[in-house]
Amino acid sequence: MPKRQQFFSDMQGENRQLALLLAQVGAMPSELQLILQVAEYDESAGGLRPIRGYIVRVLGVEEHRLSTFGTTTPDVTMTTDHPLLYGYNQPPCALFFRGTPRDAHELALDIAQAHASTFRGWREFPEYIDLSQPLHSLLTGGGGLLGQMPINLAENLAKMLEAHGLETKLMMGEHREHTSPLKDQQMTAFIFGKSYVLSYAFSFEEMVGKK
Numbered sequence: 011m012p013k014r015q016q017f018f019s020d021m022q023g024e025n026r027q028l029a030l031l032l033a034q035v036g037a038m039p040s041e042l043q044l045i046l047q048v049a050e051y052d053e054s055a056g057g058l059r060p061i062r063g064y065i066v067r068v069l070g071v072e073e074h075r076l077s078t079f080g081t082t083t084p085d086v087t088m089t090t091d092h093p094l095l096y097g098y099n100q101p102p103c104a105l106f107f108r109g110t111p112r113d114a115h116e117l118a119l120d121i122a123q124a125h126a127s128t129f130r131g132w133r134e135f136p137e138y139i140d141l142s143q144p145l146h147s148l149l150t151g152g153g154g155l156l157g158q159m160p161i162n163l164a165e166n167l168a169k170m171l172e173a174h175g176l177e178t179k180l181m182m183g184e185h186r187e188h189t190s191p192l193k194d195q196q197m198t199a200f201i202f203g204k205s206y207v208l209s210y211a212f213s214f215e216e217m218v219g220k221k
Contacts, residue, residue: 012214013214013216014088014214016062017046017062017064017214020062021048021084021086023061024050025050025051025052025053026049026050026084027048027049027050027051027082027083028047028048028049028082028086028203029049029078030044030046030079030202030205031045031046031047033045036068036069040070041069041071042074042207043066043067046066047060047064048060048062049061049082062217063216064214064215065214066212066214066215067213067215068211068213069211069212070209070210070211072197072208073094074205074206074208075204075205075206076207077203077205078202083203085201085202087201088198088200088212089198089199089201090199092199092201093128093129093133094132094133094206094208095208096128096162096163097138097160098197098208100162101161101184102158102182102183103159103181104157104158104180105156105157105158105159105167105168105171106153106154106156106180107153107154107156107171107176107177107178108152108153108177108178109153109175110149110150111171111174111175114146115146116174117149117171118145120170120173121145121156121167122136124167124170125138125139125163127166128163138157138163140155140156140158153176153177156171164180165180168180195210195211196210
């Protein structure tokens with residue numbers, strides 16, 4: 011059985027948990043090595059029983075956030091369809107508007123809520139919003155560039171702006187050009203708990219005898 015398949019099979023067991031033990035830069039600047047431990051919660055013993063350890067080599071890392079050191083999580087996934095990937099797998103779009111809303115504070119709140127619902131909390135507001143001036147000043151200035159963003163966020167925000175009586179215009183840009191030598195492979199998100207790594211290639215190896 012391929013080690014990646016074995017890893018996810020290990021995580022399917024009852025009461026399985028994953029712990030991030032170590033993360034370090036690999037032989038190349040764009041390589042990240044993760045030391046992961048799959049364990050099972052043993053209720054009778056009141057603790058975790060090690061199942062198997064893995065070294066995951068991540069090649070062509072584009073982005074990562076590792077925040078689960080010292081804790082375990084049952085939530086592990088690897089996917090090519092996730093809010094974290096919108097900026098990589100969707101064409102960019104500049105969103106312009108014209109006009110002044112009836113209530114700029116209410117519109118600013120609606121923009122933040124639309125941002126949160128689009129990214130489901132994985133991107134923090136105001137990412138992708140133009141920060142060259144305060145948002146309230148931008149909304150009350152008669153128009154301008156709201157931001158450059160993935161197309162689905164732009165479309166959601168355009169609907170919000172129009173609901174507040176503003177005119178909108180979307181200008182599509184060219185799809186992001188990847189510089190990685192693995193750019194022909196699809197960008198993938200490896201997510202465990204609140205931690206994630208976005209990359210093109212992942213290699214799983216078992217740490218035999220190091221449970």
